[in-house]
Amino acid sequence: MSGRSLMADPILNIAAYRFVTLTDLPTLREQLRDAAVARGLKGTVLLANEGIxxxxxxxxxxxxxxxxxxTADTRFAGIEVKESVSAAPPFRRLKVKIKREIIRMDHPTIRPEGERAPAVDARTLARWLDAGHDDAGRPVTLLDTRNAFEVDHGAFEGAIDWRLTKFTEFPQQLTGHLNALRDTTVVSYCTGGIRCEKAALLMREQGLAHVYQLDGGILKYFEAVGQAHYQGGCFVFDERAVLDADLKPDFKPGPAGHLSE
Structure with missing residues (x-):
């Protein structure tokens, strides 16, 4: 956790995901919703057959x-949770929803539970960027998998931005840019890791040999490394709008928002 103490910022914000097969979605939805309501929590929980x-x-x-x-449910034991604090709740209500995908790509062959693409941690990526190449001497290409309006608030220096309007456009864009990516080490990244995980698997499926996902996304990078090689802030889907490298809002909250679906 970064920044000031919980006494200064009394609200704890958490973000997490896990790709795991879920077959009891209505029951699980009610259990998690009831537990959140009883504790006065706000925000979004998305459930699908592929995970949470x-x-x-x-x-x-x-x-x-x-x-x-x-985490009493063994399917979620040990789930990695990213934390930050704020002076007020960044959500106005609670939503617990069942969806077709927890992050929509419309590419059913991509199943991260069965095979996870290799991940690079934040400090290793920063070291590669300092050196200008990976440990094998290959040039590193950063590929932003977020939507264009998110990228406009901040991104890694020199990252590829395909100006996506929604994540379902990623597969088609990848098909048109495969040759340009073949001779580099490609690191896909996003806000918290969920989109770049699917993106990295798709790139491997399409035959790219040297592909990694940034483990934990931009938020984990900020927590571990800070601002190095990154310009601007990170858009988040809540009233904090954009977080700086200290995981603090870098301007006044915007309209109420919720997790990207």
């Missing part, structure tokens, strides 16, 4: 109690 994607906020003890409920 969540972003919640509330009193720190209440958030941690909800996480205890979640």
């Amino acid at each position: 994607n969540l972003s919640l906020a509330g009193d720190p003890a209440a958030v941690r109690a909800w996480l205890t409920v979640l």
Whole structure:
């Protein structure tokens, strides 16, 4: 966790996802919703047959109690949770929804639960960018998998931006740019890791040999490395709007938002 103490910023914000097969979606939805309502939490939990994607906020003890409920289910044990703090809840309501995908790509052969693309951690990526190449001497290409309006708030220096309006456009864009990516080490990245995980798997499926996902996305990079090689802030889908490298809002909150679906 970064920045000031929970006494200065009394709201704990968490974000997490996991690709895991879920077959009891209605029951799970009610269980997690009831646990969140009972603890006064706000935010979004998306459930699909492929897994869970969540972003919640509330009193720190209440958030941690909800996480205890979640991780008591062995399918979610050890789930990696990214934390930040804020002075007020960044969500206005609670949504717990069942979706076709927890992040929509419309490419059913991509199943991250079965095979996860190799990941590069934040400090290793920063070291590669400092050196201008990866450990094998190959040039590194950063590929932003977010939508154009998110990229406009901040991105890695020199990253490829295909000006996506929605993530379902990524497969078609990739098909048109495969040759340009073949002779480099490609690192896909996004806000918290979920989009770049699917993107990296698709690139491997399409025959790119040297592909990594940035483990934990921009938010984990900020937490571990800070601003190095990154310009601007990171757009998030809540009232904080954009976070700086200290995981603090870098301007006044915008309209109420929710997790990208």
